[in-house]
Every structure is written in C-alpha cells, then in structure tokens.
Amino acid sequence: MLTGCEAGFLNVPKIKGTHLAMKSGIIAAQSIFENIDKNDEILEYESSIKKSWLWTELYKVRNIRPSFKWGFWKAILYSAIDTYIFRGNAPWTIDHHGTDHESIGNKNEYKEINYPKPDNVISFDRLTNVSFSGTNHEENQPCHLQLKDNEVPINTNFELYDNPETRYCPAGVYEIVLNNNKPKLQINAQNCVHCKTCDIKDPTQNINWVTPQGGGGPNYQGM
Ligand code: SF4
DSSP: OOOGGGGTOOBTTTTBOHHHHHHHHHHHHHHHHHTTTOOSOOOHHHHHHHHSHHHHHHHHTTTTTGGGGGOHHHHHHHHHIIIIISTTOOSOOOOOOSOTGGGOOOGGGSOOOOOOOOOSSSOOOHHHHHHHHTOBOOTTOOOSEEESOTTHIIIIIIHHHOOTHHHHOTTOOEEEEEETTEEEEEEOGGGOOOOOHHHHHOTTOOEEEOOOGGGOBOOOOOO
8 A cells, every 4th residue: 555655645736745644544544444354455445545535635736746847937827727717627637747867967958056055053964964863774784775786876877967866865875985086986874764765866777775674764753
C-alpha cells in the first residue's frame, strides 16, 4: 500500500499533505483490519481511497502541477482558470512533463547561483540543520547509498552536470573531494536523512538508495 507522500498525496496549491497522509494511513489501516483474517491481497484500499474526501480534494487540483511545464506565468494563468472557472472539474487531465531526473540540463546551459550565506539566526548551514534530525547510522555497515557505476559521478555528473547531488541533498551527504588532485565523490552516508531525493533525481539514475542496516536513520525529537 502506498500512502502519504509515497503516493504523491500532496495538495499542490495549498502545499499541504499532512492531512492526506493521515487520511490515507487511516484508510490503509481500516482496509487491513477488515481483511485481517483473509490470507489474500487487500483490494479495498484503492477503492476506499477513491470513495473518500481525499480523492475528491486531489482530483480538483490534478491539473495545477502539470501546468507548470508551460512556464511559471502561463501556469499561474491556467491555474486561476482551472480553479475559479472550472472549479477543478475541467473535462481534461494534463500530463506531467516527464520524470524529475530528465529535467536536469547540462551545466553550460545555466548560470551559477550564489546563495546568501546562512546568518545563524534564522538560517543555518546544512550540517547544523542535519543535527536537528538526530540522524544516526551504525558505524561500519555497508553504505546504503549504492552506485551502479563508480565512474559515473565524475565522468558524467561532474563533467556534464556539475554534480547536482552535492546541492539537492539536504544533508550534505555527497561531496566532491580531491584525491591526488583528481575529483572524487565522497559519500557521507551517516548523515542521510532518508528523503530519497538522490534515488529520484540523479540524472543517470546511478544512485540506488537501499534500506540501511540496524534501523538507523533520522530520529526527530519534539515533534
Ligand atoms: S536520501 Fe536524501 S538525505 Fe539521503 S543521501 Fe539521498 S538526498 Fe541525501
């Protein structure tokens, strides 16, 4: 069963999904409970989702995110029409533009963005933020961020894309270090907060996130 973010249950215009994660979790639990004595596939989950307010809510906003493939301003205009004139019931459904990793372009097509440095008052560097997650992994376990081909991070990601994994990873897991004056990808797997962005976003799909040993991972406190 796919629930919450795993199933993409996010109301994009509201940028809210917690209530949908909770609702899909409740429906999943009910579906399991009602079929607990049957040693068979649970088919009610999908139909129960479709009968719930979760489906009605998400159906009405289904065209908003895909419309951004036309560019920001066209998407805003379309979204206003879809929301206020069709009220989410337009007689069409717009396709998404493709996969996330396909949207990464060659580094020569873009200008470098110089982000402001953290002020340590309301913004902090990545490693300080990672410390708030309480993430921890057993030492000496096999790296749970596996590369299908060890050459790709430098020969492809570095040469063509300027290593996007060093920027999209929220935990600073991926670093380019110099080894005998040659760039090398270093993977600081112990900092991983299990967002799985690298598994989705790597331009050649070379990174495979696997479950770490020993139940390690983020351990958020005070939530
Ligand atoms: S799963 Fe997320 S936090 Fe972990 S290495 Fe990948 S991008 Fe970084």
